[in-house]
Amino acid sequence: MNCYKEFSSIYDKLIYNDIDYKKMGKAIIDLCKKYNVEKNDYLDLACGTANVTKEVSKEFKNIWAVDLSCDMLGIASDKLSEERIKAQLVCQDMSELNLMRKFDLITCVLDSTNYITDNNELENYFKRVYNHLKDNGLFVFDINSYYKITEVLGNNIYNYDDEEIVYIWENILEDDVVSMYLTFFVKEGELYKRFDEEHEERAYSEEFLDNLLSKLGFEILEKLDNYNDNKISTKTERVVYVLRKKISGGNDNER
16 A cells, blocks of 8 residues: 655645545534444544544544554644644554554545455455444445446546646556556746655455455445435445444454
């Protein structure tokens, strides 16, 4: 999985206006109310620059956030401090999650789960999440749908230019994995600094995920179309999974 190095410095400039973080945060909080989730301990996985962490954490007492990129966590720390939100930030691979505590709510948003392209790592990630949830705890994550990765992203080329930031984005799709090659030019004074990023996302079918999650002990409460109440369709681009940990009686998945 990519660690978002130079990209972390311009992430919010490119992404923030395209995503309604307040809407996402409200939808997650509403789900907590709907399923009577205690608002004590909250963990946000692949938190990035903490845009969702910030929105959801206002309802919780103890906040934890994990990301693989120390650069992203640095920005997240500053942002949360400005909001006077106290949070424990941990640089860790979420497929090897090990925080030695359990949470009422765990989130992983903006297709971060698609970045896990190996079946064993994906199963291990879900097991770790399961083991970090309290009984009846809620896990909310979203994926880029199979349709979006194979048909929308696919083998396509995109570009962007606002004079301050220019990028060229080329995708190559093979065996349900889209490899994304991005070249950025960021204006610094009169010159542009170039850097390159490579990302991979895997397309997972709902059937595959449903079977895996059920096998690991999750109860699928509902699936949403991009944090709306709309039903999933063949053209849904972001599938939101709302899961509950079934009361285990102490039989957590092996670490």
